[in-house]
Amino acid sequence: MIESYVQEAQWTIKELFVYPNEFIYWSIQIVMYPLMTGLVAGAFVLSSLYHVFGQKDLKDMAKFSLVFSFALLLVAPVPLLFHLQHPLRGMQVFFTPHFTSAISAFGIVFFAYSIIVVTEIWFVYRKYFVERTLDLKGKEGLGNTVTRLLYNVLTLGAYDIGEEAQQKDEKAIKILAGFGIPVACFLHGYAGFIFGSVKANALWMTPLMPVIFIMSAIVSGIALCMLTYIAIMEWKKFRIKTSRKPWEVTAEEVAGVEIELMSKSSKYLIGFMIAAITLEILDLIFRGYMAVKSWDILRSVIYGKDFVDIFILQYTFGNLLPFTLLLLPRLTVRRLAVALSLVLFGVFMMRWNVVIGGQAFSLSFAGYMHYKMPFIPYNLETFKEGFFGAFTVGIMPFILFWGINRLIPSLRYK
């Protein structure tokens, strides 16, 4: 017999009566997965607020969050691939989708959504592609030729940037953005459905799960876009200040983040935060009031074992504190940045408490499991399902955004 071990045993600690086959099968990567799709959906919704609902003051954010949403989109399936025991077979979800499974919807929704985002980006940047192609015409050097060729291909042969053509672009963008909102919500709502529809899991099984996921997704997406925007603009300002003589710098260049734009965005953030929190509390109250068979063990997990994770880290530090920081008068960029970081942390903890918390108790309702996240990896599994695996997924969108942003600049530097 081949010497072997149960890989999940490396991070699962069992307590009291747990069935022999029970382990923490879904670990940190499945926390990262809804976090990433949530960020995608949220970023897209933020950009659509401008395109569809004509929130003019969000114009600067709109372009940026659309491109950022694309970078996040590319990373969204990565946690799943990290998690699969047979990542090379991942494509089978597209080949033989089994439609009674929530995961099988991934292929269709993900591709539909990708097409919408890419098409919308193309319409937004069509004028830019044409301008770049014309600019680089006749310039010498291999770099210029290659860049020109690339932009030329990206125009897809549509060189008309007259007034009428641009109006058509605008219309197309509006339609795509409007169509994209429900698809983005569906992309994430179904991630909630993946959990909410598991009837074997007492913590996950609630029809509110998809809605809670959508709300917290929009919260996280808006927060991450705002935070990244602040970081990039402040870095830009810092670079200008340090690289040039003081008298060469104009006031406009060092203006950095516009607080009006930020406080407007944060209003949407607060709105969605209230919706998310209301639903979560409703769910909690309902469970306690119904007190079905599973409530005894759920209560011991929610109010006992996971109390710090849920009530201190998620609700206090992730919700209450940033909420207060955002609502206090005279908002500054620094305070905003702190609040946004806390919001993101809160959403991460929410995902954690759902995914890991849902496996914290045994199906026997008479035992517990504790997830000990592998930190220093000593084999492939402890890397993939550990801190560094999650970290890799976490920084990927920023690296991708950096690359994409070089091709299609999404931030207006003044």
Added chain:
Amino acid sequence: MKLTRRDFLMTALRGTIATALPIGAFKFLKPSEARAAIEGTNVRWGFLVNTYKCIGCGFCVKACKLENEVPYNVQVTRTWVERYVILKDGRFLADTPMGGRDGFTDSKVQEEEVKNEEIAKGFFVPKLCNQCENPPCVQVCPVGATYQTADGVVLVDRSWCIGCGYCIMACPYGARFFHPVYKTAEKCTFCYHRITKGMKTACVDACPTGARQIGNLKDPNYPVTKVILNQRVAVLKDEYGTKPQAYYIGLDKNVR
């Protein structure tokens, strides 16, 4: 011929309805239904466990691991035996060390030393896949790698399973796990390779007391079917609506 937009739309609508109506008259069958309709299967495998007879020796677990090549020295197992000890003060303790593979020789339950005089009742409950009539594991598989056969057994295609673990999460009985070697979802198959050749499952053959029995629930002459029809039997966790097909004699309210 000039075709206006209105005409085009009207014609298209009529065409769609004309095609849709006959299609609607067809009934789409599940693969298992189609097979049953053609072949008219008269087999539905079911299991009967008599907990009064189980002595917790663990021979079934041993036999299963060897027969089905589940690594012997790991916790995961296709079938297992649970020990329940209900104390006189009403508390209940339960354990299943290594799935009960080596029997229960330790008087410690859940790391608690239990004296004989404290025990109100104690018994063993063998568990395995319930081969549910309405299996949630099959429902959630994103690629269709796990499926229900016409005779009611749920199997996994090791060459197609992507290893997402959704089926493991969906099973309320904890019957599924990842095979430590193949890295695909693994579960009890009622020894499908044996029962379809007229043999009994490895665990049934290994059981020294006859606590485990397997049979065709569609054949009323099978001993198992007779017992299920004529005696009072129960199933595990029927509140999940999975319609489990492993029946138990002598279940207790403490059994999880």
